[in-house]
Amino acid sequence: MVEGECDAVDLNLGCPQRIARRGGYGAFLMDDLSSVESIVSTLAQGLSIPVTCKIRVFPDLERTLEYARMLERAQCAMLAVHGRTRDQKDNNATRADWDAISAVKNAVTIPVLANGNIRDLEDVRRCLEYTGADGVLSAQSLLENPALFDEKCFQLDSTADPLRGCRLLREYLQLAVQHPVPNRMMKTHVYRLLGDWFSEFTDIREQLNRDRSSSFQECLNFLSSIADAVERRIAASGRDHPIPVPIERKSAIERQERIQAAREEQRREEESLAEIGVKVQ
Numbered sequence: 090m091v092e093g094e095c096d097a098v099d100l101n102l103g104c105p106q107r108i109a110r111r112g113g114y115g116a117f118l119m120d121d122l123s124s125v126e127s128i129v130s131t132l133a134q135g136l137s138i139p140v141t142c143k144i145r146v147f148p149d150l151e152r153t154l155e156y157a158r159m160l161e162r163a164q165c166a167m168l169a170v171h172g173r174t175r176d177q178k179d180n181n182a183t184r185a186d187w188d189a190i191s192a193v194k195n196a197v198t199i200p201v202l203a204n205g206n207i208r209d210l211e212d213v214r215r216c217l218e219y220t221g222a223d224g225v226l227s228a229q230s231l232l233e234n235p236a237l238f239d240e241k242c243f244q245l246d247s248t249a250d251p252l253r254g255c256r257l258l259r260e261y262l263q264l265a266v267q268h269p270v271p272n273r274m275m276k277t278h279v280y281r282l283l284g285d286w287f288s289e290f291t292d293i294r295e296q297l298n299r300d301r302s303s304s305f306q307e308c309l310n311f312l313s314s315i316a317d318a319v320e321r322r323i324a325a326s327g328r329d330h331p332i333p334v335p336i337e338r339k340s341a342i343e344r345q346e347r348i349q350a351a352r353e354e355q356r357r358e359e360e361s362l363a364e365i366g367v368k369v370q
């Protein structure tokens with residue numbers, strides 16, 4: 090069934106969300122490594138395409154290394170290691186442990202991908218050098234800068250390009266026309282892409298918060314007008330960065346956005362589970 094339709098099967102053994110705890114999957118399978126071993130080896134033996142895994146680390150390095158070696162024995166073809174433990178859910182609060190990733194790389198012979206603390210292309214280079222990993226994964230930073238892996242963009246010192254977020258947003262909206270997604274998902278991307286500037290242009294942010302566009306096209310037009318408005322304000326400001334907002338206000342905004350993102354994530358997860366008929370109590 091799977092062969093011919095995809096290139097590989099990846100097992101998510103790293104999800105730390107409440108829903109994963111309730112469902113006993115993701116990072117909560119770290120409590121039942123014999124099941125993990127059996128799932129990976131059964132898949133690897135039954136499929137002709139590679140089976141790969143993404144894990145979190147244990148607080149104890151030796152347990153992490155045993156875990157990685159077990160996955161290799163079970164014929165996991167490639168291992169992505171998120172250098173945070175299951176309890177370190179707030180990525181901004183804890184740095185990923187690159188030493189642990191490096192130790193895993195030395196403990197197995199399969200390719201290892203490093204995950205955590207990759208915010209720009211310089212981090213990619215530093216991480217590959219430090220950990221010896223074969224590649225990196227990045228998630229949260231890509232939401233703010235989808236051009237993160239674009240060498241050309243980086244060389245042009247894109248961090249100093251104040252209109253980059255607006256340009257990327259327009260490109261994103263064009264892609265959304267080709268690959269439509271629910272309105273709320275498009276809006277989440279707008280918050281991420283223009284987030285820094287919204288902390289200064291709070292009236293535009295308010296407009297976005299209040300928007301109740303019903304159709305996809307209506308929402309698309311609205312978001313395009315938001316990109317125009319922010320671009321005009323940035324050009325008029327003559328600055329390449331927003332005026333810093335007071336720390337307390339910034340952290341309150343960020344906290345609110347993190348809560349919103351977590352809710353969004355949970356809803357997505359529940360929808361995916363409902364689609365395959367799984368009910369989580």
Ligand SMILES: Cc1cc2nc3c(=O)[nH]c(=O)nc-3n(C[C@H](O)[C@H](O)[C@H](O)COP(=O)(O)O)c2cc1C
Pocket residue numbers: 101102103104143171180204205206207226227228229230354
């Ligand atoms: C929006 C979003 C969705 C994610 N979904 C998954 C997922 O389905 N499976 C998974 O293993 N990790 C998922 N993660 C976690 C990331 O893959 C990654 O391990 C984590 O964010 C740390 O990397 P970062 O510091 O580059 O963000 C998700 C992260 C984000 C921001």
